[in-house]
Amino acid sequence: MTNLAVVAHAADDLRIEDIGEPAPDADEAVVAVAYGGVCGSDLHYWRHGAAGASILREPLVLGHELSGVVVRAAADGTGPAEGTLVAVHPLTPHGDGVTPWPAERPNLAPASTYLGSAMHLPHTQGGFASRVALPTRMLFPLPTGLDLQTAVLAEPAAVAWHAVERAGEVAGRRVAVIGSGPIGLLAVAVARHHGAAEVVATDLHALPRSLxxxxxxxxxxxxxxxxxxxxxxxxxxxSSGTVPGLASAIAAAGRGATVVMLGLQAAGGVTAPLATAITRELTLTGSFRFGDEFSSVLEALAGGLLDVEGIVTHVFPASDALAAFATAADASQSSKVALAFDAA
Known part of the structure; x- marks a missing residue:
């Protein structure tokens, strides 16, 4: 059997190629990928050959938003059995032996790896392939009632869940979401799940505003x-990750409010109206990936407690990844774009 994968080689060089069968370690299961969600970082590797400071230096299988089916259980007996439907938590926390970090916040471990990332060399290969070998600690069985296509939203929903909880209590409060791309839409859903009295969302385009x-x-x-x-x-x-978006976030904040900076800004200095932040005594807090929220997100998705209907606007066969990436890059025409692999 061929094992087709979506591989970034350089800027504007995205290939669909056979990477051969995975060779799992004893603590790894082989997963037949059902769906993979195209993330902004995947688009950056495709268009620019880099995602922020993570620069392609060797071919990289993209993809970290994944759902699938275990087709070979781990040899050491850990993890889910063959036939289990799973979602994938793509983080492996690592310290660097020098930089301190809070142990209860694994997303802040300074030398962590993430599926489909070029941060380290060798790169951390991702999951956009028909079959992948993954450590069993990454595999979360789907709760009853959660289908594989919806489960592909678990990773970005966990990012949004983490961001909303970084703000503290939101129940009964007015929440503004700046930027209504897939993460912003999921932040809207999470804020409503957490009891926000009102949610206001902004975007440049009509489609995300309608969603x-x-x-x-x-x-x-x-x-x-x-x-x-x-x-x-x-x-x-x-959640826009833009300089105008950050300015809008500070402008939208009431006195004494909290601004969660979820969208990743460009490296280096960024212009922002900090005088306003100071005089309004705003709390500016960062939000990066997520930690142990993944199980809570899966349960909320399974119970229909997060309104994610319509956020996946397009599903392409993995063999049409180039068309899928082009569609995902047009925020006026798409929200979350997913690739369908063999297990679907």
């Missing part, structure tokens, strides 16, 4: 600076 409205958010055009400045939100989730 946010379908989740019960009041929506604003991201260019409507006057309306954003009068939100006086208690909590703001900045």
């Amino acid at each position: 946010a409205a379908a989740r019960g958010a009041r929506v604003l055009d991201a260019r409507d600076e006057d309306a954003i400045a009068t939100l006086h939100a208690d909590v703001v989730i900045e």
Whole structure:
């Protein structure tokens, strides 16, 4: 059998190629991938040959948003049995022996690896392949009622869940979400799940605004600076990862509010209206990936407690990955784009 994978070789050099059968270690199971969600980092590797400071130096199998079926259990007897439907937690926390980090926050471990990342050399190969060998600690059996296509949202939903919880208590409060891409839409869903009294979402494009409205958010055009400045939100989730988005997040925040910086800004200095943040006594907090929220997210998805309907706007066969990536890169026409592999 061929084992087709989506492999980034350099900027604008994305290939569908046979990578051969996986050779699992004793603590690894072989998973037949059902769905893989295309993330912004995957798009950056495709378009630029790098995602932030992670630069392609060898071919990289992309993909870290994954669901699938165990087709060979781990030889050491750990993890799920053959036939188990699973979602994948792609983080492996590592310290570097020098930098301190809080042990209860594994997402902050300084030398961690993440599936489909070029941060380290050799690169950490991802899961956009028909079959992959993965450590059993990454594999979370799907709760009853959760299907494989919905489960592909577990990883980005965990990112959003972590960000909302970084703000502290949101129940009964007004939450603004700046940027309604897939992560922003999931932040809207999580904020509503956590009891926000009102959620307001912004975006430049009509499609993501309509998807946010379908989740019960009041929506604003991201260019409507006057309306954003009068939100006086208690909590703001900045999910666009842009300089204008960060400025809008601070403008939308009421006095004493919390701004969660979820969208990853460019490396180096970033211009922001910090005088406003100071005089309003805003709390600015970062949010990076997620830790142990994954199980809670899976249970919420299985129980229908997170409204994710319609966030996956396109599903392409993995053999059409180039078309899928092009569609995912157009935020005016798509939200989450998923690849369907053999197990689907």
